Amino acid sequence: MKPRPSILLAVSAFALVSCGKSGPPARSTGFSVALLTPGPISDAGWNAGAYEGLKAIEKELGASISHVQVKSPSEFEEQFRAYAAKATRLVFGHGFEFQDAAARVAKEYPSTVFVTTSGSKTAPNLAPIVFELEQAAYLCGLVSGRMTKTGKAGMVGGVELPSIKSTFLAYEAGFVAGHPGGTARPVFTGSFEDVAGAKAAALALADQGCDFLFQNADAAALGVFKGAEERKIRAFGTNKNQNALSPAVLASAVIDMPRAFVETARRVKDGKFDGQTLRYGLASGVISFVWNPAALANVPPAVVEETKSAEEKIRSGAFVVPRGNF
Amino acid sequence: MTQESAARRFVVAAIALAAAAAALVGLTLLAGASPIDALHALAEGSVGSRAALGETLARATALVLTAIAASLAFRAGVLNIGLEGQFLAGAVAAAAVGPLLSGAPFVARAGLLVASALAGALWVLPAAYLEARRGVPEVLSTILLNLIAAAAVSGLVRGALQDPRGDYPQSRALPDAVRLAPLVSGSRATAAIVAAIALALLVTLVVEATPLGLKLRATGLAPAAARAIGLPGARLRLLAFSASGALAGLAGGLEVLAVTGRLYDPFSAGAGYTGIAAALLGGSHPLAAAASAMLFAALGAGSSAMQRDTGVPGALATIVPGVLVLTVLAARARLTQKRA
Missing domain, CATH: 3.40.50.2300 (Response regulator)
Incomplete structure (x- = not known):
């Protein structure tokens, strides 16, 4: 029996052609902030804290926000690029593992600020958050x-x-x-x-x-x-x-992770971001020493x-x- | 895993796509977003621009290779569910030898990819041995080898392969000169996708149009009959099994070489499993499986855009490929029943 080319090939080719001509993506206006998390924001821990920070940025700084959960390291660069291409002002990569991809994309999109939660790489528009x-x-x-x-x-x-x-x-x-x-x-x-x-x-x-x-x-x-x-x-x-x-x-x-996100976004919004490592300690209120009342x-x-x-x-x-x- | 007529394939594919579209609309409504916006984001984010198309192609590389790897094994009657493990084995090999290779980038890349393919092929050997000598079903052993590979990745990025610079569970980075550069600027697609498509054509040719392919298919379709006419069943199975592993290993190597540049934990979002789904959707025909893999890659890139632009949780969008595969399998079974 002679094999025949799959109809799926034709269908996906059709999809390619027919979708290729839609208009340019909408440009975001005002202050826009995006967050990449390595896991679900329902984890009541590392990722939930970051999302809480993003929501606080929306509320306190009036930013338009967007979040995407990254499923594997192969997507890091894709997501950074997608946000930068839409002229997102600030993109958080929530973990050290986002550094490489952020550094690569940061070079091509100088008007977007990239911040990784922990890490060490810096550039004029790239810095890590370090919790003291x-x-x-x-x-x-x-x-x-x-x-x-x-x-x-x-x-x-x-x-x-x-x-x-x-x-x-x-x-x-x-x-x-x-x-x-x-x-x-x-x-x-x-x-x-x-x-x-x-x-x-x-x-x-x-x-x-x-x-x-x-x-x-x-x-x-x-x-x-x-x-x-x-x-x-x-x-x-x-x-x-x-x-x-x-x-x-x-x-x-x-x-207080959400607070670090808000402080960082405020710095970017006020034009005070200088590409230096963002250190948050007791003075910023991000780190605190809390007695147990009991x-x-x-x-x-x-x-x-x-x-x-x-x-x-x-x-x-x-x-x-x-x-x-x- | 038999051949189907074109008409039947068309019916199956049409039913499946309709069901997937319906599922997508239902899910976006459920999430409180507009289905029109969501579908627009899906199309826009997968094929709507050169950059988006590049992302789809970048994602597709690993999926095309694991899909043809799965097809090759299935057609020879080997249920290789261990593609995920073989993919990881290839990635580990790439991360282990990549930073050590010096000399011209071309030579380093070749060395890295050979190591990846070998690692993928070697990772099937325990399963092949257990099946041939002890009668352990390869479905079981390969699934277990997947778990072992994932645990090994987790251990290695914190141990033997950890980048000595810094505090992070990741392997050393490949030199920039060795990593594959994008084919066109503004897109992330590299020569890796070209290699994957070329391999898909080659595997299709071998499986569908050579005497060796005929023997493989005969062994898969009717093992007893194939044995009766003197075909070396065990050897053919081993050949298909290890070639399948080598392709999956190569996928892992290319992922490191073209996309990530290092090994992380977790490294894979289930490239091996998606490859199996693509093979099922394509009826185990290598070329159809490769096309299905492209579709899955587009859905993956598009669903990310959906999450970015409309806030529909990414998990909802990943249900769509599942609906696709289930509908195809159900429709196929129903059509087969009608015929019988």
């Missing part, structure tokens, strides 16, 4: 240093990444500042999801005499909190406000006061928190 969580981690360390009885603190991390180690460096600096001669020990479980492993690490640290635990372990943080509850020691929340998750949480080092009664008022004045020094730039070089 270290500033709040330092305050956590300072509090633990002032309150520790044993002079020992533990730090539980997921995967041993430079960004995680950087927050540990800051926590340790704070701890030693609050308790000269104190030691802070890091443990990496190798996973951001392994709750049981994080709990085991927390228990081991407690058994070595640590009476405060800092963590940067994402979902596995729950294990650290459970371990701290069992040994009746204190722990800290990170990234999100985790104060309600456990009575063992003394305070949280919080990133645990605050156990904190000496002098420690609360000292934390407040240290925070002021960091905000004003009088004190620079150490961070990893990565």
Whole structure:
């Protein structure tokens, strides 16, 4: 039997021809902002935070907004180009992985600003957002240093990444500042999801005499909190406000992602974007140190006061928190 | 996976496209957007401009190759569901050897693509061995190999293949000189799509018009009869299986070479699975499968535009290809019943 060319070939060819002559795409007017997320915005986490930021930009800055979920790395460049071609003023790529594609497209569309959430590449119209969580981690360390009885603190991390180690460096600096001669020990479980492993690490640290635990372990943080509850020691929340998750949480080092998006968009709208890395710390309000109201009664008022004045020094730039070089 | 008459194909395709269009209109209404705007964005974003057409072609490269890979295997009676894994194996090979290759870009590209095709072919071997020696159905083993490949990618970009510069789970970037440049400026289509179409023609020629192709098809259609006339069934199956894997591996290599420049995790949005759907839609005829792959690529690019311009969630638009394939299969089954 002789094969025949598929009718589908003809149909798609017809579609090609008939659609080729529609008019030029509508140009957006005014301030337009777009967001590329690597996952669904219903994830109640990384992507949801970015979309919340985009909605806030619409509301606070009166921007016209658009969002697209990118399904694989092969689409990064396509989506950036599509938005830039429509003269979108600002396009966010929500993750380090968008850097390469953003850098390529940024060269061709100088009037569109490209911002990646984390990363290091910069250009006149390209910059990454960097969250200075270290500033709040330092305050956590300072509090633990002032309150520790044993002079020992533990730090539980997921995967041993430079960004995680950087927050540990800051926590340790704070701890030693609050308790000269104190030691802070890091443990990496190798996973951001392994709750049981994080709990085991927390228990081991407690058994070595640590009476405060800092963590940067994402979902596995729950294990650290459970371990701290069992040994009746204190722990800290990170990234999100985790104060309600456990009575063992003394305070949280919080990133307000939507706020970073709004601040960035405002800078672009006001013509103040200069292609420099967008660093957001305590001063911008994007990073904050939040006491757990349920645990605050156990904190000496002098420690609360000292934390407040240290925070002021960091905000004003009088004190620079150490961070990893990565 | 048998041949169909042109008239029957036309009926099936018409029913399927009508059902897909109806599904699209229904879904946009459900999402509270105007179907006219959505359809306009779909057309505009897939074929409405040189840039859009370029995106469709850039997406199509991997899909065309996996679609012909699937067709080739299916026609020889091998249910290779492992194209996704073989695609990833090819991408891993490209990311592993790409940054190491020096010399002229042409030589580096050739080396990278050979490594990708080999990796794809090698990734079918465990499944082929288990099927031939232990009677493990290849449907099962190839699906499991897909999962292993995805996990391996995830591990490698955080381990052996991680870019030493920086903190990110991604492999080292290919040198710009090695990466394929766009054929025309303002579009993202590269020579990769030309290579994919050429391979589609070649595979069609081999499968449909050579003695080897006849033997492959005979083995697929009636294994017992093929054995009875002395055809080496096991060897022919292995040949089709590994050639299919090599094509999928090549697709992965070209994706790195032409589109992404590195390995990421996750790397694929299911190129291997979409290839299977395209092969089913094209009745396992390599050329029809390649055309279906183009259609899927256009739908993919168009649905992104729909999401950008009208706010229709991208997930809704991805239902459309599913409706297409299901309708085709149902219509085909119904027509076959009528005949019987």
